[in-house]
Amino acid sequence: DTGVSQDPRHKITKRGQNVTFRCDPISEHNRLYWYRQTLGQGPEFLTYFQNEAQLEKSRLLSDRFSAERPKGSFSTLEIQRTEQGDSAMYLCASRFRERVEETQYFGPGTRLLVL
C-alpha cells in the first residue's frame, strides 16, 4: 500500500491523558498536513510541514497540541491533557510541493474518543 497511513485507527482515552498519533506520508511527498474533523463539519486545518520544518500552525492548535516531523518522513501529533472537546477524527494528508497540480491525499484518519 503506497498511500498515506495513520496509526492507530481508533483511540479511546480518559480525560486528562496524553495521546500520540502517527502519520506516514506517501514516500516522495515532502509536505505533510494535519487536520481535525468533527461530526457534520468539514476538516479543519491544524498544521503542516515541509520536510522537517513546521511552516504554519492554525489558531486551533492550542498549547496542548504539538506536532513533529523530525526526519522529514513520518509525523506525530501529540495531545496533552485531553479534553472531551478533543474527540474528533484526526486526518493526515501529504503532497509533493514541486508539482503545481498535486493536491493533498488523505490517510484513513485516527478517530479519537475522550471519555
Added chain:
Amino acid sequence: QKEVEQNSGPLSVPEGAIASLNCTYSDRGSQSFFWYRQYSGKSPELIMFIYSNGDKEDGRFTAQLNKASQYVSLLIRDSQPSDSATYLCAVNDSGGGADGLTFGKGTHLIIQP
C-alpha cells in the same frame, strides 16, 4: 477568516439524473479549488481540482469555477447510487504562503435508485 459555504443538504437526486453541488468562498485570493468525496466514517477522497475559470471535465464529473462570483460547482452526470456521499468543497491560497486547505461543511448527496 476564510470561509467556504456549502448547502448541507441532503440533496436528493434520482439515479441517472445530474447532481449539481455548489460552493462559494470568501477569500478573493484563493487560487486552487478542490472537490472531495467522503463516505460515512471514511477519509476524504479527491474527485477533482480546478485552478482556472471555466469548466473542467473528468468522466462523469465537471467542475466549474467563476472567480469573479467566487463560486465553484460540481456536476455529476448519470448519477449512480454509489455517488451517495458527502461532497466537500475546499480552497487553497497557496500563493500567500499558507498551504492548508479551507473546507466547507459538505453537502450530503443521496442518489435515489
